[in-house]
Amino acid sequence: MERFRAGGIEVCFGAGRRDWLKLSYPADYGLFARVQWRGFEFDFNLNGQLKWVGGKPPAWPDARERLKRTAANDFVYYAVFGYESARALTGAYYVPYTGRDDPEVFNERPFDRLFIGEALAAFDSLADAARDISASPPPGSHPRAVEFLSLAGRNGRNALAASAERLREIIGCSVPVLPPDAIEVDYEVVPVAVADGCSYQCGFCGFRGPGFNVRSPENVLSQIDALADFYGADLVNHNALLAAGNDALAAGAETIERAALAAYERFDFARSYHDGARLFMFGSAGALLGARKADLKTLDALPFESVVNVGLESLDEETLTALGKPLSASDAREALARAFSINSSMKNLRVSVNFVVGDALPERHYDEIKEALSDPALRRARNTVYLASLIGASPRRDTIRRLMEIKRASRADVFLYLFQRL
Numbered sequence: 001m002e003r004f005r006a007g008g009i010e011v012c013f014g015a016g017r018r019d020w021l022k023l024s025y026p027a028d029y030g031l032f033a034r035v036q037w038r039g040f041e042f043d044f045n046l047n048g049q050l051k052w053v054g055g056k057p058p059a060w061p062d063a064r065e066r067l068k069r070t071a072a073n074d075f076v077y078y079a080v081f082g083y084e085s086a087r088a089l090t091g092a093y094y095v096p097y098t099g100r101d102d103p104e105v106f107n108e109r110p111f112d113r114l115f116i117g118e119a120l121a122a123f124d125s126l127a128d129a130a131r132d133i134s135a136s137p138p139p140g141s142h143p144r145a146v147e148f149l150s151l152a153g154r155n156g157r158n159a160l161a162a163s164a165e166r167l168r169e170i171i172g173c174s175v176p177v178l179p180p181d182a183i184e185v186d187y188e189v190v191p192v193a194v195a196d197g198c199s200y201q202c203g204f205c206g207f208r209g210p211g212f213n214v215r216s217p218e219n220v221l222s223q224i225d226a227l228a229d230f231y232g233a234d235l236v237n238h239n240a241l242l243a244a245g246n247d248a249l250a251a252g253a254e255t256i257e258r259a260a261l262a263a264y265e266r267f268d269f270a271r272s273y274h275d276g277a278r279l280f281m282f283g284s285a286g287a288l289l290g291a292r293k294a295d296l297k298t299l300d301a302l303p304f305e306s307v308v309n310v311g312l313e314s315l316d317e318e319t320l321t322a323l324g325k326p327l328s329a330s331d332a333r334e335a336l337a338r339a340f341s342i343n344s345s346m347k348n349l350r351v352s353v354n355f356v357v358g359d360a361l362p363e364r365h366y367d368e369i370k371e372a373l374s375d376p377a378l379r380r381a382r383n384t385v386y387l388a389s390l391i392g393a394s395p396r397r398d399t400i401r402r403l404m405e406i407k408r409a410s411r412a413d414v415f416l417y418l419f420q421r422l
């Protein structure tokens, strides 16, 4: 790390990992600036915006745990509660708590603990100090530290909230839930809306929105231009694009290709600090079944490693009806077969699928999933299944038992669906 001082504040500029590998010990990812202040450790992105908060006892309870601020200005607490089960349930060594839609299987409530408020109050005082020092730097201050403090001083909590509002304004929507596969890049996606709404209108879904609409090419390109300005110097810390929309796949291969290629160029993903480029999106079963071979080849040929996440919810007719999902069991099975076939034949394109778990669902629902996932042809590295716990439906032990049963029977990776947003 390079270290520079200004007015009693030391700023360390660090370069973390280029991959997004999940590790069992705390690791830094990407390029960042770090300041120790009042017992806490604050990491900033290259725009001088708060990114991570951590520290050591006594101010911060566990040096392995950290608080992340997202581009949407949400705070997410990365906890190591239930260390062993976290790995099995999520694929990572930590559980990202949002304080909103946390799965009931994790019964800790980190946001109820006092130290988070204390850390954020310390952040406010750091932003004030950064503003004062950069306005009239004391003799001996290093210009690089002063330049950073000037950025950080302009990014107090009100400015951070306004920045998140600007992001929503640029893409013309919020992203109420991210594809679960985005955990592979720690949810660090740049969102470009290609479509709004979803034509399925499932009864149980809280994210469906009115109707379905594809964004015009002009709209998509103007988002990309504005996003390049918005992310600015910190774009280099990104290598992942979210084609946003609850059924982005239904926008069509041409729309997705146009958006992905324009974003790849404008965001300069070829020169990202992180290795490779990633593309994430949601797709409905109908959009997956309706995609022609040529469409899939178009997506496979993009300069991205891409994952489409498809919510099937169940392979059992009665369960689908009870959920209010307008999808037949035979179409759900066909969509699953298509996902498996894409995963075994395409190089850069994968499809992951979601099923629901809940204590009121029939045994047959689970048997059907276990049987379908026990296909010996499935390769773990290419096939991922997420289990979403129906809100308010599953006592903790039941969800974990169901997940572990399906995991044991499955030749695919099986993880809990963690609801994160942007």
Ligand code: SF4
Pocket (backbone or CB within 6 Å): 198, 199, 200, 201, 202, 205, 206, 207, 208, 246, 247, 284, 311
């Ligand atoms: S297909 Fe998915 S996004 Fe669309 S309404 Fe159903 S659950 Fe919601």
